[in-house]
Amino acid sequence: MSVDFTDFSRRMDKALDHLQDEFGAVRAGRANPRVLDRISVEYYGSETPLNGVATISSPDARTLVIQPWDTKLLKDICKAIQMSDLGINPQNDGRVVRLVFPQLTEERRKELAKQVKKYAEDAKVAMRNIRRDGMDYVKKLKKNSEITEDDQKKAEKDLQDILDKNIKRVDDATAAKEKELMAL
Numbered sequence: 190m191s192v193d194f195t196d197f198s199r200r201m202d203k204a205l206d207h208l209q210d211e212f213g214a215v216r217a218g219r220a221n222p223r224v225l226d227r228i229s230v231e232y233y234g235s236e237t238p239l240n241g242v243a244t245i246s247s248p249d250a251r252t253l254v255i256q257p258w259d260t261k262l263l264k265d266i267c268k269a270i271q272m273s274d275l276g277i278n279p280q281n282d283g284r285v286v287r288l289v290f291p292q293l294t295e296e297r298r299k300e301l302a303k304q305v306k307k308y309a310e311d312a313k314v315a316m317r318n319i320r321r322d323g324m325d326y327v328k329k330l331k332k333n334s335e336i337t338e339d340d341q342k343k344a345e346k347d348l349q350d351i352l353d354k355n356i357k358r359v360d361d362a363t364a365a366k367e368k369e370l371m372a373l
Contacts, residue, residue: 192344
């Protein structure tokens with residue numbers, strides 16, 4: 190009998206998707222609207238994502254323009270951006286908020302590369318925790334005599350193979366993001 194690890198594999202895929210989202214929010218010298226995904230503003234008493242109250246466009250490679258649907262939000266948007274970890278000063282002209290992304294310095298690139306490595310390590314830890322859950326599941330099956338000892342060994346090896354494959358995917362994504370950061 191073989192053990193079904195579809196759920197554990199799917200959870201590892203979700204961890205990788207989350208990592209890709211984290212990487213998307215890391216600013217790589219180009220204006221990418223995804224860097225604003227984590228920023229929210231108070232709108233009618235509730236925290237609302239920035240893209241839920243404004244149109245975000247990128248007229249050129251180093252500028253983002255945020256046009257709120259309600260101009261009363263301009264000050265709140267500027268304040269939220271200043272409070273975030275973006276490190277960019279918003280420019281408010283009364284109608285839109287402009288974010289001009291400066292060229293990345295070597296020092297800032299290294300900081301971002303460290304941040305990317307931290308996100309990757311967090312993803313690996315999450316995947317190892319998922320493997321641990323899988324190992325506990327296999328041991329429980331063995332304890333309940335649902336699988337043999339040979340099946341247990343094979344299942345543990347299969348689970349380790351799934352982890353190794355996903356760790357490699359994390360490493361590949363990290364290397365690609367670091368290359369993107371340093372190539373600017």
